[in-house]
Amino acid sequence: MVFSRALGLTRTTMALERRFTLAVFSLSVLFMCTVSSVLGYGIRYLFSEFLPSASSFEKQVSLFLAVIVSYCLMYLLVSKLLPKFLPLFSGVISYAAFSCAVYGTLLVSAGKELDLLLSLVHGVGAGCGMVLASMLLLCGHRRLDLRDVPRAFKGMPIMLLYIGMLSLVLYGLVGHNLPT
């Protein structure tokens, strides 16, 4: 997902340095993907029932509701269940919620017209992929810290190159058909 569609690559994803932040981030992304994919399926179902004449763009926009709803849901859950972590969670959560990964997952499953179970599976899979990707990025961070990278490439550029190589590998796995 990240390496093939470059979704969900934000500064937070890049700058994940501590394992705990990574854990929180990945957990919330997973949650968001799962819940919002279900909600998204509901919204698509409503559309197909009541106004099938809607253009794809309107559908896509309305899918955004799912993101918002599930975000509020997660926020309330966190604030109810473990309020003392809230200050620590809140920043990460919002980035996780409104990163392109979640919404992109929704849109992809909408484009593929998946049914409920499939879209759920797709959401969970996308979340797991996101987690894996951020773990890869984390170990990339760790290793690149030690290298004496040229001055110009320090920071973001070398991370971009690193991700570029990984996506080259993924391209080798996917093959000729370019994902867009």
Place this chain on the structure above:
Amino acid sequence: MDMQPQERRGVYLQQYKEPALSREIRQFSNASAADAFIDLPVGRPLEETAPEDIIEVAREAKIVDERDGRRLYKKLLRAAFKEIKTVVVDALDDEPYVSSQLGPLLALRTEALEGLRAAMRATGAEKNYIVVYKNLSDVDVRVPTVIEGVPVERVGGKYPAESQIGRELGLHKPYVTLGVCSLIFLSRALKKGLVQQSTFVTVAGNCVANPTNLEVGLGMNLNQVLERCGLADNPTRVIIGGPMTGISVIDTEKTLISPTTRAVLAFKEDERDRHYHCIGCGKCINVCPQRLDPMLLYRFLSNRRLSQLPPLHAEKCVNCGTCSYICPSKLPLSTTISRYSETLRKEDEDHETDPA
């Protein structure tokens, strides 16, 4: 996941102990130097000498243990105080070229054994070993398994073995490790009352014409010693001590032979094959006897990344130089790490001294 956790790590070094070892030991000292004597009743048989007298003789004779440069009588006193059971005679020249302990042990074995008995009487120990190096493949003389009833233990072949004696013999504290030469001088002192005025030195290296073990008078400079054995070529580096841990000399005129000088080596090598970058072959990691990670340590230290240095236990470094030896990129690994570990130790001492 480590495959051989118990096995000692290190490197097998080519031992260039020949021909120095098989030649007989020559005396070499200033003609002016006259033998000094101690004013104590000496020459009595060992059975009638009290342990205190032996220690007293050792002190008067100013005998220094060549292993660690400490006074023999102090070691004996502490050993007697701690009522140790075992005396380990260290004839373990684990560094290449150096044979200034094994040579005297084989040549002057009677004196060495007398010294050993005296030391045992002084400390009240029952058991005793003589420790020699196992990896002596290219030595012409054969080392016996028993020397006058004293068992000769062979310590495993990988360098460094010096610091691993106790582990190899499976000994437990307390035991005392004494150098052969100091025992020889002890026996001389007890017999003739001689003060230690010389020490055994191996003179070798690829620039030395005929390498030998010399008994060199203290206070002579390296030039005399090297010329005594003849220089085939003028060396690029002259070392006192072993080739792995020795100190390279700046001025051979002003450097004098001390009781702890065990070897004088003169080398000439080409410096061109240097200045590589670490290629991360991981050889240093697999040879470090302390199971450190020299590659990572060096990378951190050379990049000045001390702030984010993970716990790599640099203070455990014994400065054996194995990592630098094996490194195909010829990096100064051991020097960098040992400097850093020195600073660490200093900091610890400071913390201990001022707890405020």
Place this chain on the structure above:
Amino acid sequence: MKLIPRDAPHIRHSDSNKTMMGDMILTLLPFYLIGVCFYGLRVVLLMLLSAAVCWLADLVCCLVRGRRFNVRDLSSLVTGLLIPLLMPATISYGVVVLACIFAIVVVKHPFGGIGENLFNPAAGGVAFAIACWPEKMFAYPNIFATIPLGGVSGVATVSSTAYTLKMGGVPGADLGDVLLGLTPGPVGAASILVVLACLLYLAYRRTVPLIQPVCFLAAAALMAFLFPRADIGRTYSVAYELMSGSLVFGGVFLLSDPVTSPKRFGARALYGLTAGVLVMVFRRFGGFEQGVTFAVLLMNAVSEEYDRLVQYLAARAERERRAPHETCEE
């Protein structure tokens, strides 16, 4: 006499980077010899071209970065010799040049040059070439076909055994031919026997740790045995999988690059095993018939994690059985 003080130790091991890289080059040259026998002099031209391009690119990058260029550093030459061996003999010169430039300028130097590169440059360059010109990369000439030095438009090309396996078909090539490398394929995929001989030499010279390629091959063979892709016998599947394409070659020469592989014994074993499994996964599900380079790149990305894991486990084991090992210097 007056001397310059030097750091201990005063004797060094005879191996150096130069000798290690020299061994690599020495073991790579026989493949070119075989290539000349099979495909004619064009192979030599490819070799010279790519070696020269890599060396020059390395030189230029060093100068741009303001590093002093070490002439004894042969690693770029090794990269340059590796790249054409993973390509068909009919590959156009432009592809080789671009692959070499990508390998040095993108994969090697931005990460810090020799010793610091996270990814194997040769694997990166070849993967780039495959991703950009798959149709050129997988069209192999017949053995003993006469290939002109210049344009190769007229040369009839066929698909390799690996492609047949990828399509799930039964490879028609005789097993003996495959064993001797007498089937169309990359220049370097000459004969598994030659590769293994080179591996033994490298292991004897301690340039390559033997454990890593062995685990790699074992895992690949196991995968081939468990999940044969074509409906041929399991043992035949193993034979064809291992001998087709550049699997063994990549496992020996790309995977065991000291810079990008883990350092500890156990880590190397695990690394090899995972890489072997991964290669077969890439071959089966991947988009291309040749999965070694991609698998190697992916493994390079995580090699240090293996080291960390092994170190952690070793430390824990050490903590569990803590024996009094301190020597007594009273």
Place this chain on the structure above:
Amino acid sequence: MKLARNRRLHRFLGKTEGIFGHNAVLIGGLALPFVIMTAVSLKNAAALTISMLFSVLFGVGAGVLTRKIPVWLRYVTVTVAAMMGVTLSRLVVQHLNPEIFDSIGFYLPMMAVNSIVLVYAVERTRFSTPGRSFGSALACTAGFALTACVVGAVRELLLTGTLWGNKVFNITFPAANTVFFGFILLGFLGAAVQEVRRGITLINLRADNPTTEDLLRQQEERLVD
């Protein structure tokens, strides 16, 4: 050290913060997916820029207006407003090129959740004045536009040899619109930007160093005294 010029330089750098200084995409790593996936031609880049502009304007506006309510709700309001902006921008974009939506696809609605909006509309508006937050957001958008256009132009040139639809020269490099190519291109662009910025500062610092003639003159004066 002439402080006046220094101050001028820093004012300039501060103004262009987000364009050269800390380019939002190249150094900040914001809104990467759009540049990498959809900026395969100059027209796409233009479309991206327009919709990005709209979404940022609306988002920051919403952020400025709803400064009082708790943060976690502001994320919602801001993104909703940004979505409105994107919806409006759609009207403009389709004048650009009708079939552009096929190439951009669902990345256009996704503009609403891009991280530039999140960062600049939610975080930066919290403690700074509306004017400054608008300014920084616009500068950041300009940086995005610049990067997108450069990447789009390069990829279009390599891909079809055309620029804004008209032929420049005929080469075809099919791999130019793959993801890894985008990443690597961005990496090198980022390196170039960092190097340029460093060069500017370095020149500015070096400019005041005394030349050898100055040193000699000073010496002579000292001798004369």
